[in-house]
Amino acid sequence: MRADCPYDGTSIVAPTTAPIARATDHSSRRVSLLVRSVEDSMRRGTVRLQSESHSRNAAQSVTLLEAITELGFDAAIGGARRDEEKARAKERVFSVRDEFGQWDPRNQRPELWSLYNARVHPGQHVRVFPISNWTELDVWQYIARERLEVPSIYFAHRRAVVRRRGLIVPVTPLTPARAGETVEEISVRFRTVGDISCTCPVASSASSVEEILEETKTATLTERGATRMDDQTSEASMERRKKEGYF
């Protein structure tokens, strides 16, 4: 939170299934971090998984929408970028969600210049994507220029993994190796951090921001293509999840 925060008691809500980096309060203002987890929704019975180890990624939408309703938010700011994925490439910077949290990609508001129409009816909300037009390379160039703190999971570290359908799949208590798979420990880093049940690291020895910049410039796989198991189930995985309220 390096920005000069004009609000007292600004809340950041992180619906999550994974451990998250705590926002550090560098300013003198109060910023509170509220965490809503998929486990809460499972306890309430609003999320039911097919099995304990099934991907919890899509379930985050339920938890997010519950948090938005609970806390009465008009807007939710996200870091999604258009270069990540083809459905995201279609989305407005201010993107309206209806009473059920749904995105209607066929009927988006015109959005000209930098004139953002943030008006919604009660019960609706907007998703706002301030870095919509950034690329993965832009993000790392910005981190380098501003010397931002970055969680260690983005840098190379040794981790137990298995190879599965061309991806490097992390082995954890929630995502154990399957019969016949060989567990190996290699040097990896995460290009994107999401639910561990569907997010894969890439092989890497990059231990500094400068080394990550070099890797990003020469990458031959997209950020999500190299790392997301559930985007590959169909051409429209992300679009369908987004229509249901996913970020």
Next chain:
Amino acid sequence: MQPLRFATAGSVDDGKSTLIGRLLYDARAIQEDQLAAVERASLRRGGPQLDLSLLTDGLEAEREQGITIDVAYRYFATPRRKFIIADSPGHEQYTRNMATGASNADAIVLLVDVTKGLLPQTLRHLQIARLLGIRNAVAFVNKMDLVGYSQEAFERLNLSELTPIPGSALNGDMVVERGSGALSWYKGPTLLERLESLPATAETAAAGPFRFPVQLVAKPQGGSLRGYMGRIESGHILAGAEVTVLPSGRSTRVREILTHGARREIAVAGDSVTLVLADDIDLGRGDLIVDAHALPNETRSLGVTLVWLGAEPLRPGARYLVQQAARRVPARVDTDRGLHLNDIAAVRLSLFAPLFVDRYDAVRVTGSLILIDEATNQTVAAGLVQ
């Protein structure tokens, strides 16, 4: 070099998505997994040939119907420049999405099918692009392979004022590479070479008069003064400069320019800053801080060119909300005829409270506005101040 943002335009079936796919493919801006996905999808659709249009048509409905409904943004870089492409729909019914893509573009690439010539819908896109102030238009005359790469067929189109480039997106002629040699009679640049050399318009905002719409007021804390937060949308500001605050009309000086708590002597268009003024003036969100020696015009009766973007037609005499920068003012559109989707008309707005405006071609931020229907909250029109 500044990144270039360009929009594409053309009629349906001119091969726009194929051209973008070709540009990305030949510029090696497509990663292995994206290519594999397009190969799989092409096979599913029965074609042995790679269908490059599948790279940009990202929605299920678009792939099912083989059309582009909404603008898709794509990013690529060559050793010379970064590019942002707004791949825009060609169907007339989606013109509002085309306008969305074109509003921030530095240039427009017009697709012309050599067998059809410049179609009304493409002309309409060109007209909207020019209305939006895009000065650089490049015509790519596509499907030259269908006319045997004939120079005569190309010249018959008579597009010389658009400095046209003959080519074939399907076969990759004159997009990134010069291609098979069938176009050896053409001596001009390829499309990519042309795009690499076009000027970006981003810098021109810095040359305009100082305009600072206040987005937020930072309350004074622990002895500090009230600060006004926002982004400089036009011109530049020096610490100590004389400014006028609108709507009050009072003049004062800039005491401090702050970014992340650090003082600066100067800030320019594009910078997000906090301004601290020398005098205590009542000022809130939506108000303007401007150059005291180059004031915008105060008006309650505003002549604008309106592009109607709403599915429902304009209701003459009805109240709409005008949004200009961070300010919203109710207004009536003074016209006795209803405007329909995609109509462009010069009209007069009766504003319920004054706005401070510049001509659109002089200052973007104070010269542009949108109309919002308060009942639906939809953005129904875009307006350009004349």
